[in-house]
Amino acid sequence: MKTAIITGASSGLGREFARQLTDVFPEIECCWLIARREDRLEEIAREMVGVETVCLPLDLCDSMSFTTLQEKLAAEKPEVAMLINNAGCGYLGRVGETETTRQTRMVDLNVRALTAVTNLVVPYMPAGGRILNTSSIASFCPTPRMTVYGASKAYVSSFTVGLSEELRRKDITVTAVCPGPMKTEFLDVGSITGRSPAFEYLPYCDQVRVAAGALRAAKAGRTIYTPKLFYKFYRLLAKVTPVKLMVKFTKT
Structure with a gap:
């Protein structure tokens, strides 16, 4: 039975991935x-008609969740045709002025959990498998006041490119989707709503379109997918502009 695994599936982009997966x-x-x-x-x-579903209520910031997942994988030995690493979080605030637990949670979820889940699942992926990682435009350039978040997403994009090369011989592709801000609960949970001028004028991405585009990009085997022309240009600009100069324009 061809199986997909989606982390961070309870809301926002993850929920859209689940809804549109079989399309x-x-x-x-x-x-x-x-x-x-x-x-x-x-x-x-209940909304996923025609697909068998398994709900795994796991907190991926808790290392015991990896043990639970590892045991389930070993017991069922699923044929994982698709892994979507969507679980993540981001908080607005300066280092040294924000609770340490908030800063380290971004590392635990965006970096550690993504790495652990991928490492556990890859042995169960056959040739033709797909991995889709949720990154961000914040991965293109350091972002003051979201320094840890940006650094964690830079890891996700770099991890994606490196892993793509590693798994090429197994005919497994790896894609990172790098969207701009979306009107999801991410902004409220991260204490971003109403506290960041940058988020007021940046063009927002539509989560429905982002999910559809990302899934198509994964199917096509693309390594990096950036929605919206504005952010495609931003990615190019970040590549050719000195980092210190770019940072002046990314203050949140």
């Missing part, structure tokens, strides 16, 4: 949904 990958027969909120997962599962 792009109709061969998927089963989907494991991972997030902390079981009630949200069950609600999404």
Whole structure:
């Protein structure tokens, strides 16, 4: 049975990935949904008609969640055709002025959890498998007041490119989607709403379109997918402009 695993599936972009998954990958027969909120997962599962769903209420900031996932993988030995690493968080605030637990949570979830889940799942992926990682435009350039978040997403994009080369011989592709801000609960949870001038004037991405585009990019085997022409240009600008100069224009 061809299986997909989606982390951070309870809301926002993760929820859209779950909703649109079989539109792009109709061969998927089963989907494991991972997030902390079981009630949200069950609600999404009910919407996924025609696909067997498994809800795994795991907190990926807790190392025991990796043990639980490892044991389930070993017991069921699924054929994982698709892994979507969407779980992540971001908080606005300067280093030294923000709670340490908030800063380290971004590292734990955006970096550590993504790496652990990928390492656990890859052995169960056959040739033709796809991995889709949620990165961000923040990965293109350091972002003051979201320094840790930007650095964590730079890791996600770099990890994606390196892993893509590693898994090429296994015919497994790896894609990173790098969207701009979206009107999801991410902004409220991260204490960003109303506190960042940059987020007031930046063009917002639509999560429905981002999910659709990212899934298509993964199917095509693209390594980096950036929605919206504005952010494609920003990515190019970040490549050719000195970092210190770019940082002056990325203050949030």
